[in-house]
Amino acid sequence: MGKWIIPLVIVVCAAVLVGFSVHSVPAGHTGVVTRFGAVDENGLDEGLHFVVPFVTKVIDINNQVLKAEVASSSASKDLQTVDSTVALNYRVPNKNAPSIYKNIGYDFENVVIVPAIQEAVKSVTAQYTAEELITSRQTVGEEMKQAITEKIAAYGFSTESLNIVDFQFSEEFNAAIEAKQTAQQNALKAEQDLARIKIEAEQKVAQAEAEAESYRLKSQELTEELIKMAMIDKWDGQLPKVVSDGGNLFDLDSILTGSNSSSAVQGE
Known part of the structure; x- marks a missing residue:
């Protein structure tokens, strides 16, 4: 029994070494290699790779499109409080994965992406009134995306798309907007009513003129007949x-x- 102990230990150790010597990088990821804590500038592509156990460590960084949805509160140009929810789709380019991990770490979303979104939202929101944020939503979104892209590109990230999920305003502002819309609708209705009344008045004038002309012609015919009758009576x-x-x-x-x-x- 004792003669099998040493070979068994060797086999187990070999299996452990092999297990620690092979690393599989998942699809859509980059393997960031560190040796004694130092980050290698060259990352590993997806697939199987042999590494030196206990010396080399591989951290898998996702290169697929990532989504960061951030809620923030800011002030508009007219000092209205605006609660915004913005969703950013971004990526970690394969070639930039090692430097991003080296300079920022694995929690790069909370360290860079979220603060960049919050800063851009506050900066752009302050350039528009609350009403303009509603009417120019697409333009506002484009400016936010540009501001975020410039900010995170300096760290090696790329921006795919940005979507303004929601704008929330105070109850007072919502009431004011509703009142304004009601006033506009009433003004439009009054304008339409005025146009209708004008058309009806023109129609009545035209009808009266036609009736007057008809009466004149009938009066003329009647006068001629009366003259003839008078002449006959006097003959x-x-x-x-x-x-x-x-x-x-x-x-x-x-x-x-x-x-x-x-x-x-x-x-x-």
Whole structure:
């Protein structure tokens, strides 16, 4: 039994050494190598790697897109309190992983990313009124992203995208915004009502003018008929005895009785 102890110990030690000598870097990560605490400038790509046990240590840094969602409170240009929630998508580039770990450490999000977001949010928010933060939300987000990118790029991080998740304002401001919207809606309704009344008035004027013209024409026709009727009423039923065509005079009695005497008298 004793003769197997030494070989067994050797096998166990060898297995332990092999286990400590192999490191697997996960997909989407960079292996940062340290030897006696000193960081190697060259990182390890994903996959299996042999390392010197008890001398070399490998720390896996995630190179995939990371998300930092930060809530902060700041003041707008018009001194309104604004509670913002901003989500930043960022990455640790493969080539920058060793220097980031060396200069910042593994907790780089709380050390660099979160403070950078808070600083950018406060800086940009102070440039806009509370109402402008609502109406110019896209522009505000772009300026925040630019400010954050400039800040964290100095440490080796890259920015993918930024999203303003939420803006929260005081109850007083929300009430003021609601009152303003109500006033605008009432003003718009009044303007529409005024336009409608104007159109209706124009229509009534046009209708009145048309009715007046119709009445005038009817009055004119009626006047002509009355004149004719008056003339008929005043006529005694007798035709004039003599008529003229401008050159000759005609005796109507002679014409009607068929007299042979001269019925036409030449004008002088």
